[in-house]
Amino acid sequence: MQGTPNLTSLNRLAAEAARAGGQRLRELWRAGRVQVNARTAHDVKLQADLESEAAILDVLRRGRPGEAILTEESGVSGGRDGDGLWIIDPLDGTVNFSHRHPHFAVSVAWAWRGEPRVGVVYDPLRDELFEAHHDGGARCNGVPVGVSAVAGLAEGMVVVGYGKDNPGEHAGAALRALAGRVQKLRISGSAALDVSYIACGRLDAYCEHSISVWDVAAAAVILREAGGACLTWAWPEPLRRRCLATNGHLETELLSLLGLDPAQCAGRYDR
Known part of the structure; x- marks a missing residue:
């Protein structure tokens, strides 16, 4: 081709x-x-x-x-x-x-x-x-559509993915790290919609410890074009990734709180 x-x-x-x-x-x-x-x-x-x-x-x-x-x-x-x-x-x-x-x-x-x-x-x-x-x-x-202007976690609404891979440990760790630091936490059950909602300003960030590529491939494009960023990290299973999606403004704070190294990410979708 x-x-x-x-x-x-x-x-x-x-x-x-x-x-x-x-x-x-x-x-x-x-x-x-x-x-x-x-x-x-x-x-x-x-x-x-x-x-x-x-x-x-x-x-x-x-x-x-x-x-x-x-x-x-x-x-x-x-x-x-x-x-x-x-x-x-x-x-x-x-x-x-x-x-x-x-x-x-x-x-x-x-x-x-x-x-x-x-x-x-x-x-x-x-x-x-x-x-x-x-x-x-x-x-x-x-x-x-475009991402929100929320620039601090204290004003942010953040979604945590509750995946199928040991969610009690992984989602629990994220919830503990973010509790008290954000305005609201949510668990919604659809990564594609959640990341799309970041793209149109309804949410401000999304994280999940292990997610399949088909869950976020489309939404990552939408978020990138809306001014946000979607980062993924490699996982032992080839079609699964760790994921952090944000409006762009909250990325640094969330990387620190969640213990994620941007230098190690396998994919970054932003402008």
Whole structure:
């Protein structure tokens, strides 16, 4: 493949795919259909994940036939030797969905030679579509968005991810480090939405000890284009990362409080 494909066209395709997956989730939600396929201590797999994924893949395979796709549910398919890669989470916030808690989203990212360049996060219940592509700005439902001006943790609202890998220890440590230092702490259950909320100023920072690449690939692009920053650190599992996302102003304080070394981060998405 010669040269970077047109990012505006890829953004449109990603948005179409995210809306297709979101439409299926909305239908299942309204019908009250929650079919559990598997459970673990801190996670759940639903039929809804698979049905959303099928709708997304149908759009992408028609629009970019043969291009490589990485999804949470099915792994890698398509052209493994190409430079482009779709990174999909068909239902970010599966546990929320299973409990009828209305905070979940579809995440669709496109990476070029390993770097996410296009990101779309779609909340099907609120019908909010967050989107961005490299050097194209960030938008929510077509309206430009930007991060908050909050410059001190005492005024900040920070989200801690409660992941599936020993959350009592890892999320607990973050909560203890931040408690009393921030205005409010939250645990929301959807990294893609939480990071997108930082991009539009509703939240100020997000951290999680171990998260999958498909959870934040799209939102990291959106946050970067909104003026924030998403940092990731390598993890023993190749598709998992430690993550810190901020409005940019709170990064230094949070790195110190959480004991994170920016020199060791494996990926940094900012302007």
